Every structure is written in C-alpha cells, then in structure tokens.
Amino acid sequence: MPNIDRIEGYADELTAIRRDLHAHPEIGFEEVRTSGIVADKLTQWGIEVHRGIGGTGVVGVLKGNGSGDKRIGLRADMDALPMEENTNLEWRSTVPGRFHGCGHDGHTTMLLGTARYLAETRNFDGTVHFIFQPAEEGLGGARAMIKDGLFEKFPCDEIYGLHNAPNLKHGELAVVAGAAMAGADFFDITIHGYGAHGATPNNAKDPVVIAMTVGQALQTIVSRNVNPTEPAVLSITQIHAGSAYNVIPGEAKLAGTVRAFSDEVRTLIRARMRAICAGIASAFEVEISVDIRDIFSVLVNSEEQSKAVEEVARTVIEPGKVITSSPLKMGSEDFADMLHAVPGSYFWVGHDGSVPLHNPGFILDDKILPIGASMFARIVETRLPVTAHA
Numbered sequence: 001m002p003n004i005d006r007i008e009g010y011a012d013e014l015t016a017i018r019r020d021l022h023a024h025p026e027i028g029f030e031e032v033r034t035s036g037i038v039a040d041k042l043t044q045w046g047i048e049v050h051r052g053i054g055g056t057g058v059v060g061v062l063k064g065n066g067s068g069d070k071r072i073g074l075r076a077d078m079d080a081l082p083m084e085e086n087t088n089l090e091w092r093s094t095v096p097g098r099f100h101g102c103g104h105d106g107h108t109t110m111l112l113g114t115a116r117y118l119a120e121t122r123n124f125d126g127t128v129h130f131i132f133q134p135a136e137e138g139l140g141g142a143r144a145m146i147k148d149g150l151f152e153k154f155p156c157d158e159i160y161g162l163h164n165a166p167n168l169k170h171g172e173l174a175v176v177a178g179a180a181m182a183g184a185d186f187f188d189i190t191i192h193g194y195g196a197h198g199a200t201p202n203n204a205k206d207p208v209v210i211a212m213t214v215g216q217a218l219q220t221i222v223s224r225n226v227n228p229t230e231p232a233v234l235s236i237t238q239i240h241a242g243s244a245y246n247v248i249p250g251e252a253k254l255a256g257t258v259r260a261f262s263d264e265v266r267t268l269i270r271a272r273m274r275a276i277c278a279g280i281a282s283a284f285e286v287e288i289s290v291d292i293r294d295i296f297s298v299l300v301n302s303e304e305q306s307k308a309v310e311e312v313a314r315t316v317i318e319p320g321k322v323i324t325s326s327p328l329k330m331g332s333e334d335f336a337d338m339l340h341a342v343p344g345s346y347f348w349v350g351h352d353g354s355v356p357l358h359n360p361g362f363i364l365d366d367k368i369l370p371i372g373a374s375m376f377a378r379i380v381e382t383r384l385p386v387t388a389h390a
C-alpha cells in the first residue's frame with residue numbers, strides 16, 4: 001500500500017516548501033523565518049498556532065471529529081547546521097556558513113504536509129499537537145520547549161518523531177523498540193600552563209605536551225575502564241593551542257564528545273575524565289579545568305508505540321522493507337528528552353541520499369516527503385480512530 005493519495009497530491013507543493021527552507025537555512029534558536037513560514041501555513045489551514053515555545057518553537061493544535069480526549073504529539077526539528085553546503089543544486093543554501101546538512105528542512109516539510117492533510121480531512125478522534133522544535137543540533141531545543149511548559153500547555157499521551165536516513169534505501173523504514181540512540185556529553189578541557197620562548201621550555205609549563213598526555217590518557221577510559229560489553233565512545237574533536245613557531249603557549253584546550261547507553265557508564269566516564277585530568281594536573285604542576293555537559297539523553301522507544309509505527313509502516317511502504325532491528329546508533333537525538341516525558345517512538349525513513357548526514361554534499365531526496373507525511377498522518381488515524389458513533 002502506498003502513501004496517502006491526498007498527500008501524494010501535495011508532493012509538488014511540499015517539494016517547493018522544502019527547497020525554499022533549504023535555500024534559507026537557520027541554525028538553532030535562530031529559526032525566525034522558518035518558524036514564521038510554519039506558523040503562516042498552519043494558520044492558513046485553520047490550525048490553532050502557538051509561537052515562542054522554547055524560543056523559536058511553534059505548536060499547532062488540531063482537534064479531530066468526535067469527542068475523544070486522547071492527544072498525540074508529532075514532532076519535527078527545524079534547524080540547520082553551521083557549515084558550508086557543497087552542492088550545485090539550484091536550491092542550495094543562500095546563506096554563507098549555514099546548511100540543512102541533516103535534512104531538518106525535510107522533516108519540517110513532512111510535518112506541514114501531515115498538518116494540512118489532517119486539517120482538511122479530520123478523520124481522527126482526539127487532538128493532535130504539531131510540535132515544530134528549534135535547535136536539535138546540540139543546542140537543547142527539545143529541553144528548551146519542555147522547560148517552557150510544552151507538555152503542560154499541550155499534554156500528549158504519546159509522541160512520534162522521525163529522521164531521514166540516507167544510510168537506508170528509498171522505500172525502507174526502520175523503527176527499533178527500546179534503547180536506540182546514545183546519550184551524549186560535550187566536554188571542554190583547559191590546561192592552564194605557563195608560556196615561554198620555544199627555545200627555553202625549562203621556563204615554561206608547556207600546556208601542549210600536557211594536552212597530548214591528557215589526550216592519550218583519556219583514550220584508556222573506554223578501552224580499560226568501561227565494561228567491554230557496554231558500547232561507549234570518547235572522541236577528542238578539537239585541540240587548540242599556540243600561534244607561533246617559537247612560542248610555547250600559556251594555555252591549551254581540548255574538546256569533544258562522549259557517547260554511551262547507560263547512566264552508569266556515562267557517570268563512570270565523567271568520573272574517570274576528572275580523575276585523569278586531576279592526576280595529570282598534579283603530576284605536571286598546572287591547573288586543568290574540566291567542563292562536561294550532558295547534552296543528549298539516551299533515546300528509548302516505547303514498545304507499544306514502536307509496534308504501532310511498525311504496523312502503520314507496513315501500510316505505507318512495502319511490508320518487507322520495514323526494519324525492526326538494527327545495531328545501536330552511537331549518534332544522538334534530542335527527541336530523546338521528549339520520549340523521557342511521554343511514551344512514543346522515533347523512526348528512520350530511508351532515501352537515496354548520496355552521502356551521509358552532516359556531509360557538505362548531503363542531498364535530501366524530495367521523494368520521501370509524502371512518505372514521512374503519510375506516516376505521521378496514518379499514525380494519527382490509527383491511534384485516534386473515529387468510532388461509528390463519533
């Protein structure tokens with residue numbers, strides 16, 4: 001069974017919306033134009049609109065036919081990445097240093113397609129909350145909306161989100177019950193040394209050598225401290241120090257990310273990072289400051305809602321192409337925080353993208369817009385059915 005026909009009929013319009021958003025990318029909490037377009041479209045379709053939830057977040061409220069009081073949340077992220085696009089597409093980014101390299105322009109468009117369809121048909125009994133979230137890319141947009149009272153103002157009994165997946169093929173969809181994506185910390189480590197001439201290291205407390213020691217020592221945490229049966233990653237992704245060939249700098253900075261699936265492992269890694277840095281600071285007689293920030297929770301899909309997604313997917317794509325088990329993903333997703341508050345499920349919609357997410361050459365295939373929109377729409381119609389007497 002295919003996409004919903006009526007949504008398929010919007011395909012050209014959805015593609016136009018998506019390409020316009022793509023050409024005008026905005027990073028986290030700066031989605032002013034994007035959220036304005038979302039709010040205008042929702043209003044145009046007769047959906048009640050609330051703006052400014054968690055900064056630039058938008059929530060649309062739509063009641064269906066009947067008197068049911070069950071509520072479903074559907075969430076799309078709106079932000080782009082602070083990076084250059086490297087494609088020759090006609091609709092490529094017009095903003096330097098801004099790029100929809102994760103396809104959130106597509107997610108926003110899919111949810112708009114669902115909103116229009118449900119507003120026109122209202123073939124469901126209950127309330128749908130369309131949640132357009134800012135700042136998914138590590139800036140805490142989900143937490144900002146929740147802190148702003150998202151689920152008090154717009155209570156949800158269950159909640160759904162999706163992501164495009166260029167690693168899957170067009171026509172495939174994956175949904176995995178249970179823990180599916182890692183929790184993540186970001187960290188900054190600063191070595192406060194003492195600078196001197198490059199020719200007289202004896203007069204310095206060289207933070208570069210100490211940074212290298214810290215970098216090596218941190219790699220023992222996953223390999224030597226974490227239980228080998230538990231997945232974990234510690235990556236140093238930035239090293240900054242110095243500006244001249246003959247100057248030992250006074251300071252060096254390391255930064256990076258930690259990924260793991262359990263609170264115990266995350267706590268262990270943080271404790272070992274602090275202990276190693278304190279030990280090296282003592283050994284080299286310098287100060288080392290360590291700032292570790294919890295950015296993403298572990299994403300846990302509820303059994304019941306994941307089963308529902310699986311069953312709906314079998315009506316939207318070929319049943320044999322619904323994938324229900326996959327290796328754990330060390331990537332993170334801040335929809336995890338919404339799933340901690342409300343049971344729900346997060347799924348991946350495959351497409352024939354040429355390169356991975358976050359690559360400068362990433363291309364979202366517009367052919368999946370009606371698939372994502374149909375998935376959300378059928379989830380609502382399936383989970384909030386209109387009864388004969390409604």
Ligand SMILES: [Zn+2]
Nearest residue numbers: 102137357358
């Ligand atoms: Zn991303």
Ligand SMILES: [Zn+2]
Nearest residue numbers: 102103104163
């Ligand atoms: Zn993303």
